[in-house]
Amino acid sequence: MTRLAVPKTYKLYIGGAFPRSESGRTYEIVSAKGAFLANASKASRKDARDAVVAARGAFGGWSGATAYNRGQVLYRVAEILEGRRAQFVAEIVDAEGVSTAVATAQVDAAIDRWVWYAGWADKYAQVAGNANPVAGPYFNISVPEPTGVVAIIAPQDSSLLGLVSAVAPALVAGNTVVVVASERLPLSAISLSEVLATSDVPKGVVNVLTGSPAEIAPWLASHQDVNALDLVGAGALDWVDLQIAAADTLKRVLTPENGSDAAAPTLGRITAFVETKTVWHTKGLI
């Protein structure tokens, strides 16, 4: 007799907790073959706003942590991911209908990418910042700092790698994130949330919403307390309207990318969401 499985309830990830959508709505997630997989939460405007509040609340601590500490916490995420490879591979095989080898390759790439970004945490400022030789008695230095709360529309055709490719670089500098997962392939995003929740990432640093990007994205794009918008996975949406809405508060915006190398790993994805702060220290007052 085969054992009866215990299926998981997939919920949102907001402020370190796993709430259902306050709207009570869910939508059906099916496998590539059309079989029922889960009822995912369908996040509402209120959920998006709650997520922004959580992300803002977490910003001071995460951006204020030492770069070494952030690097270790992010590396820890990769460690926990590695331990759950089998779970992610199985989820991707079901959801995307790909072979185990293809799914494994995606999970491995996601883990390795996470490690690559974790290593940048205590280095990127050395590359993106510098001392400035001004013509006067001043010690003048430019350093990059995180922009703030970054809202991300994750790549829509990838369960895990696309999500990781967009979320990890935003975290490196100390930003906090509200990410809208792939609408069709959201289950790995919630499983990743479980990894984040158990790997020393402070609550609120990453908030994961599942549901309709078309419905949620406008609220994030126009939100007064969101500082930046990564539209990498918004290619199928009316993303120009989102960019226009984002201009009301002069949000920093990354535009959609398509194809398999969307959100390819670059230092530029880290520096896209940093601000350069230049401080002039007077040398003369002695």
Place this chain on the structure above:
Amino acid sequence: MSFLEYAPAPESQAILNLRSEYGLFIDGEFREGHGTPFASISPATEKHLTTISTADGADVDAAVAAARRAYDRTWSRMSGADRGKYLFRIARLVQERSRELAVAESLDNGKPIKESRDVDVPLVAAWFFYYAGWADKLDHAGLGANPASLGVAAQVIPWNFPLLMLAWKIAPALAAGNTVVLKPAETTSLTALLFAEIVQQADLPPGVVNIITGAGATGVALVGHDDVDAVAFTGSTPVGRAIAKSVAGTHKKVTLELGGKAANIVFDDAPIDQAIEGIVNGIFFNQGHVCCAGSRLLVQESIHDEVVDRLKSRLSTLRLGDPLDKNTDIGAINSSAQLDRIRALSDIGEAEGAERWTAECTIPENGFWFAPTIFTNVSTSHRIAQEEVFGPVLSVLTFRTPAEAIAKANNTPFGLSAGIWSDKGSRILAVADKLRAGVIWANTFNRFDPASPFGGYKESGYGREGGRHGIASYLKTAAPAAALEPTRKSVTKGAAK
């Protein structure tokens, strides 16, 4: 006769030979614009200076086409070393003509000659000199090997530092290999047109620099032009917002340098003499027409009365009047429209309950003037503590703890600049870390240098001007840096499934 009454010491205007009218500078030549010409006046006297062309849509097309041709045929193919040599030439020509440029700037803008002579114009030359050297060193700009120029840059600049803002825009753009179409502000086109003559003297290839004049509509047409690859704007946050909307969905790379409401934080252990001078420089430099002006003074409560008393006595010694007089500290407000705005916001400040103090000084009969003004008893919610006045108006607030100072300083949608005054180094470093602003001055204020990046957080805009970061604003990486990751050497601890 008090010690403040000096004999006039006006700078001679003889060095300046203004033409009676100026055309647009397109493809290396001056030509008449198709729009309705407008008069340029001196804000200190309201006297007519010259008549200036307005560029209409066809003129904008012609300017962008000239820039495109110059980009395709000449500038993008030229070696970086040669581009640099042209920029060095320009730097030297600015130095050679510096007195003339300073006189023109003070006449047209209303700023004191001692500022245009000692700050604006020397920095213009420095900016070209600095970026000239970058032109053949772009591999070291931080974007990897062989970074590419963008193409044609549309640049729109404000009236507060007309020639300096031109230099901030044109020098890095050309060094990076772009060609430009620049529109100066309607009220301060003069020095940009003199700069066009310098471009001719430098024998820059036609079309590399194009200068078109006109009002807001000309700027809108330029920024919105389809054949423009980069947009750089310095000005108000509302216009910056409109530009950000208009470029949505395009490939245009944008730098926005917008408004500010800087906090100037004075701790009780500050070197008080220097702090008073710094506060005055922070808000009354250039009549307060400075986006990074220290318009919100945050004083630790225990020294509030002393600081305010000393400020008032210092402001009483400032001389307001003829911008061309070498003794003048406070020049003219740039336009009657700006004067109206300063008056309106000051009246609102009073109506909202803040206490107004204005330095006693004689206001000239003609021209646009506003005496240095301080508001005390200001709350964070007052409009004079939230909105950019862009005039010689200082709002004074108090704090008790560093945490309160930081919270109040950051309580604004802007994030351009801030000042910290304290003798304690560790406190300066800690507070500087917490301020959400792009430029922070510790025990100084309003310092600018071509080597130093300038630009804001939040609604003060994005992108940086100055320094290595400033050249990066006009470049793109050669190709996406793929293959940065190692390929996985299968350290699989148990295969999946």
